[in-house]
Amino acid sequence: MTETPAVEGWFTTGSEPALIASKCQACGTLAFPKGVDYCRNPACDGEEFVDAELSRTGTVWSYTDAQYQPPAPYTPTSDPYQPFALAAVELPEGIVVLGQLASGYGVDSVKVGSPVELVVEPAWTEEDGTVKTMWKWLPTEASKGAQA
Template identity: 50%
Template sequence: MAQPAPEPVVDGWFTVDPPRLTGTRCTACGTVYFPPQTLTCRNPACDGGDLVTTPLSDRGRIWSYADARYRPPPPYVSGEDFEPYAVAAVELAAERIIVLGQVARGVSVEDLAVGMEAELIVEELDPGHLVWKWRPL
């Protein structure tokens, strides 16, 4: 029997083909959010409430990064085959926001540097679940 196609871990936060994060933008002040907001603009200088879905940049610069060497505690699932991974906070210049995500499989902190350009990709987190990740360029 064929396995079902992998699905995004969070519906509506990113697209697979092409890989793009999905945010929201306030129509009153232009503030962009990721993850997407649903209720109202959180900008304290704005009383707008009309938020529209907007695709975000698929490239940015590494703002910070770290090693994730511990097995996540319950309720997170981390199976016996858990492998340490790197995470990166990437600044999307056009949107002026920073988005945290895992780094592509096979890339370690030794391969990263602040200011390095990175692109968004989609990889399987575990069988059946897709997640966005950052790949340094």
């Protein structure tokens, strides 16, 4: 079984996965998802960027549950659709990244300010057997015992 990222170039895999941002060479501004067309800092005209790995840990800034099935290109993993939890996570770099909570965790597993860690999990399986993976946020404090 082959595993491959669902979005190529946005995150690394392995035992210590990381999100990959673009870093402006002129001012150092980080942007995720990666964007190489322009600097996201309105005061900068930078046009040269390098990849930069973001911190693997952060704190929950906000969270919700997806009670409805998102539109394409979302690929449902169950039929019927099963709701899942989403968290906006603030990283030490000052970037807020939206992502699904790790499998088995729901909105009862986190609160604003909860620490989380980046993990990579299978998202769906293609017809050819290729497993697509995606980054998710794993609660890392005592509240993680409240799995969904």
